Amino acid sequence: MLEFEEICERIERIKLEVKKRIEGYDALIDLSLVAMVASGHLLYTGVPGLAKSLLAKTVAEVSGCTFSRIQLKIDMTPSDIIGTEIWRPDIKNFEMRHGPIFANFVVADEINRTPPKTQSAFLEAMQEKTVSFTFSRTIDLPRPFIVIATRNPIDHDGVFPLPEAQLDRFMFELMFPYPSEDDEIKVAKQVTEDSVGVQKISSPEELISIAEFVNKGIYVNDRIYRYIVKLIRCTRNSENNLIELGASPRTTKMCVRAAKGHALVIRRSDSVIPEDVDAVALPLLKPRLMMNFQWQGGESDWQTLVSDIISKARGEHVENAY
Secondary structure, three states: OOOHHHHHHHHHHHHHHHHHHOOOOHHHHHHHHHHHHOOOEEEEEOOOOOOHHHHHHHHHHHHOOOEEEEEOOOOOOOHHHHEEEEEEOOOOEEEEEEOOOOOOEEEEEOHHHOOHHHHHHHHHHHHHOEEEOOOOOEEEOOOOOEEEEEEOOOOOOOOOOOOHHHHOOEEEEEEOOOOOHHHHHHHHHOOOOOOOOOOOOOOHHHHHHHHHHHHHHOEOOHHHHHHHHHHHHHOOOOOOOOEEEOOOHHHHHHHHHHHHHHHHHOOOOOEOOHHHHHHHHHHHHHHHOEEOOOOOOOHHHHHHHHHHHHHHHHHHHHOOOO
16 A cells, blocks of 8 residues: 555656646546546547547556557447457367457547447446456456546537436546647657657556545545535535536545545645535536527536536535635
């Protein structure tokens, strides 16, 4: 088991290594590492060409874990992802052929370019961390197991919406903006996307140890728990009537994990404060709130909505919360 200072040092080295290759997305890198230490899945949203897949691949490389990339297409089937059982007449039994989902980090590239039937291949894996086949055969996935899915905006051609059950399994949805002019100049100077080499800083065993520390070693007091519950419940009775369906109780548990991860990665602390909860609220709530037809959906609209929810939830639940 790693000690607290060792964990903080390891996370900082991972962060610096990732930033060698990825320009201009420091906040997204930080939140990606928050999800990683909390064993949370990630959804990257943005137009093509914004380094979404490159960031996912780089995080996996630096972590020292196994990595697979699945380019989702309209003609794919679930067996293309999870694998299949092949009958072997010579041994008179079925042989298991594992699909690309059997890796520590799985990048599901352009997940919304494949139909819902194929998207559903990720549901059990993301929640139970197992894959079920015919004849009641269930196989455990490697640990850690993290899915990083990328998707194009819903108004692009050839995309399918992601079902609510799938969106609810992601810890964060992170929006990729266009880089600044200075950052784009740095990108232009790179010969290729992978021209900047990165080192393996950690290992699957260390990431499991860090996740266990986040789960058991980061302190959350009762007032913070009450604040988190209040925050999530406020999404179910929105006063502006824009929210059609609020966040589920699974979001409550995920918010606790995300706030713990934020305390560790961003503040290098072993206890959660209200600001940790506030910092993860937007990417946490965005993929799982179903909005009605009056919703405009701009990024500033989301920030305003979540700020209003935070303001409503704070009250006496945050006073003296330390």
